Amino acid sequence: MDFTQWGDTHFYDNYHKAIVYKYKSKSEFHIEIYDSYTKVDLVVGNKIILSFKDIPLYNRSIDFSSYKREFENQSYIFENGKLKLKYIKRKTRFIKSIKPSLTLKENFITMDLETRNINGTLSVYLVSIYDGQNLTSFYLSDYKDSAEFLKIAFLSLMKRKYDGYRVYLHNFSYFDGIFLLKILCQLTEKIIPIINDNQLIEIRFYYARMILKFRDSLLLLPSSLENLEKSF
Numbered sequence: 001m002d003f004t005q006w007g008d009t010h011f012y013d014n015y016h017k018a019i020v021y022k023y024k025s026k027s028e029f030h031i032e033i034y035d036s037y038t039k040v041d042l043v044v045g046n047k048i049i050l051s052f053k054d055i056p057l058y059n060r061s062i063d064f065s066s067y068k069r070e071f072e073n074q075s076y077i078f079e080n081g082k083l084k085l086k087y088i089k090r091k092t093r094f095i096k097s098i099k100p101s102l103t104l105k106e107n108f109i110t111m112d113l114e115t116r117n118i119n120g121t122l123s124v125y126l127v128s129i130y131d132g133q134n135l136t137s138f139y140l141s142d143y144k145d146s147a148e149f150l151k152i153a154f155l156s157l158m159k160r161k162y163d164g165y166r167v168y169l170h171n172f173s174y175f176d177g178i179f180l181l182k183i184l185c186q187l188t189e190k191i192i193p194i195i196n197d198n199q200l201i202e203i204r205f206y207y208a209r210m211i212l213k214f215r216d217s218l219l220l221l222p223s224s225l226e227n228l229e230k231s232f
Helices: 146-155 172-184 225-231
Strands: 007-012 017-022 027-033 038-044 047-056 067-070 074-079 082-088 108-118 121-130 135-139 166-169 190-196 199-207 210-216
Touching (some): 121 146, 135 146, 146 172, 166 172, 172 190, 172 199, 172 210
Parallel strands (some): 108 166, 166 210
Antiparallel strands (some): 007 017, 017 027, 027 038, 038 047, 047 067, 067 074, 074 082, 108 121, 121 135, 199 210
């Protein structure tokens, strides 16, 4: 929100107002400076194209990278120059009741990777998979190396009966997803990762005209597995 970086800046009215002539452009920023916020109009010719208000989150004399930018119907919150939150006011219809589902969808699998730290390097030594009826575990010690161990574990999911299933791993977005991507890339030619703000949201894994969707259960149930067990 340091408007002196936007172009050639000229202050007036005892530094309570300013005009910024945007570099290599005919547009101007007309700025009014108040104690708690800054009001900005983007002007082209004599026409105001848009207006917004910048509100510093901290001491604006030392921090220009953390602020809230408000427009007419939306606002953005920036922390250290990165967009953290976005608000949009929308006109919505009154909420209508919906009929409850007559069937419970159970086409999902839970999966867990256990790792160990050896000289600062994390490696998987156990994979457990539960499809609602059967629990299967794969141990590194039963295979010649970690590559074979992980491939066999994931090949057990590549069955027709699991087509369209969602596979949930706790903390997958932050940790397990890295291990998954490495091994899944070796099992198929088509993988679509969905990423938001450098965080894995979902991995869509295609094989033999079928699909598995890997997701993070922590995003749905934000608590540790131990606390979730107590809650249920």
